[in-house]
Amino acid sequence: MLTKQKSEKFTPDVKWLFILGIVAFLLVFQVFPLLYLVFRAFFGEGHFSFDSFKRIYSYPLNWQCLKNTLITSTFTMIFGVCIAIPLAWLVGRTNLHGRRFFRTIFVTTYMVPPYVGAMAWLRLLNPTVGTLNVFLKNLLGLKSMPFNIYSVGGLIWVLTTFYYPYAFITISRAMENMDPSLEESSRISGASPLKTLFNVTLKLMLPSIVAAALLVFVAAASCYGIPSIIGAPGKIYTVTTRIVDYVYVGSKEGLSDATSLAVFLMALAFLILYISEFAVGKRDYITVSGKSVRPATVDLGKWRIPLTILVSIFAFIIVGLPFATVFATSFTVNMGKSIFAKGNFTLKYWGIITSRRTIIKSSLNSVAAAALAATFGIIVCIIMAYLLKRTRARGRQIPDFLITVGSGTPSVVIALALIMTMSGRFGISIYNTMAIMIIAYMIKYMLMGMRTVVSGLSQLSLDLEEAAQICGAGWLRRLKDVLLPLVLPSVVAGWFLIFMPCFYELTMSNLLYSDKTKTLGVELYLYQTYHSQQTAAALAGGILIVVTILNLALYKLTKGKFSI
């Protein structure tokens, strides 16, 4: 009789401890630093003022980078969605040849670090020696090189090729989950397939399309890897590269400007996060019904082969060409010549990346930091997902909300906020340690794990636990015997989904690293910018191989249920 009374009083306490612990962690390392950033932006001079914001407008360089960010993100969003909609439709809803193959290809880019694309396109479209430029010039008999990667257009191009998968994934998911009867009723009312597509399908998907567009916009605006590699040589600065430059300079005005820019970027990201998560996101469910019926596939008829060829060409340009370029670069002696030229092939750079001590040290750092972030992160995710889905503990949504906000915050902003607050000014001094990186990684990437574990848990019927309970198993025992073994695939998947982006992370690492905690992303960036593009390419190739292997392992381990 007493047991329940005891456990009723006791269990919420434990739950509260967990919630409080996690909330405290997020408050100290996420909320406080971000708030401090806002505070600094307005109270930099000791009293409230807009001065630091005025400097953004009055200082032409800042104004220019703001404009660049808005222009590149807007066009990336437009192009990304324009590419993603027809692709999602062709791959998801038609009898295109090789649909599954194309799906894998298009989704794959999602797990590739964006700077790899920047490196490849730099080689392809360099205004003097770009391989593709030279090829096109000779082919078409042009007088000058057709493209210049060091331009706003070049930036938009590379951003688009790397961020359209965000839109593709969101839109194709909605398209494939659509209740087929909605379309069938349009057909039966006399509309042609094409009319149905425009009048019913696309209109019903509008919320998903808007959400996808916003996602691409904010991803492009927060991106640092691509503009830092392409923009810097072309003197095209964006908000993110500007912030990093200011931090490197380290002067008082510099930090103040960086803060104002970061607050601007953060406000933009939060506004969009709010719209897509809480306003548009909710409406998403309208088009998605619980029925397991798959929507009808449209017969492309005589267009089937031409469209398949078109999609193949697209896949080759967007995915095949850049990846091949990276690998080719890593084997090239003289980058001015073709890799097939006599004596121009070498394994030297792969030798370097597998033997040079600093590179090996950085790789180990990356593995360690990513593994620790993934492990701590997934523990938080498991506890939070359990509280969220299996208890009615009050306040259980708070950590979920904070984790969502954290992942929506641009990486540059997270790193800057941590630098400003964790360098000893407030009693915590972890700057220049691996801890600060791990914390930054967790804040940015925990959401992936959270979503995976929550969805795994939602699919588990409560009956399975109740059955154990009626057999005589208590709270902990049920967790151990029933819940954990059954959510293990999602937990493993979640771990990998946190690990992978941390493993090759560049933006935050670039701001937070010290000599002892240099990571793979930083190493690659330094080689690319200052030393040897071939070594950087070999590193990028290595990262691609590791990520591909991990993804395959994940696919096998979870029997195809999870992989990016």
Add this chain to the structure above:
Amino acid sequence: MSTIRIEHITKKFGDNVIIRDFCAEFEDGKFITFLGASGCGKTTMLRMLAGFEKPDSGEIHIGDRLVSGEGVFVPPEKRGIGMVFQSYAVWPHLNVFDNVAYPLKLMKIPNDEIRKRVMETLDIVHIAEYAKRMPSELSGGQQQRVALGRALAAEPNLLLLDEPLSNLDAKLREEMRYEIKEIHKRLKITVVYVTHDQSEAMTMSDVIYVINEGAIEQAGSPVEIYGNPKQGFVSEFLGRINLLSGEACDGKLKLCDTESSMECDARFSGKTMVAIRPDDIYAISEDGRFVQICSK
């Protein structure tokens, strides 16, 4: 032993009264059925017996133990009950043997004893040859047997079954119905069975509780309930029935739109509904014999 007393149980979800003032006493070893349409509260009542829901007021006694009442609430894992869920809830990561052995393991019984008892139980539910199979390799009916075996393994005095047959196809349903009844006869445990299927209730139960909107409409043996249903809900809900309007007058009951009439209690008079069971209608054959038109 497992006599069950339910006293004035009330349960609300928010402002929604699910169960109102439910009182019942189940004799030891009887097969009790809660019969009612979906949403009538029968499953909630069962879950309160199991301990998954907490009553707002009232008491539940299992045997001579108060399991739920003022300031007292024994959680499900301490009640020592067997239960079969509508979804079977067979653990997909454990094989048949381990599923059934689970309650015994929790009781810290030695391994060879567990082995013996699990095999006995599997024999009872006729899936001994599948002991090493995983649930995903079993049909719906076999999974059902695993769930049943798991509920019986610890030899509980009380077995709860929540619409156990509703996910099976018609033929299997028939078979399992028979089997559950056999197990009940053999083990002589108290069974509380929830269903919306009246033929299940009719064929299996010792006592049927017809539940409507969270309250007991009528309780009794199948014969009583079928033969003498309370007016309104129960008579409409139970069995096939012909409802005709009629008029009673001076000990005669006249069926409207017909010339025929029959004798009835002289105290009744005025317009009324006449409920006639199809199996109570007889035709007179040419040689004068009464021939029942429909069977029960």
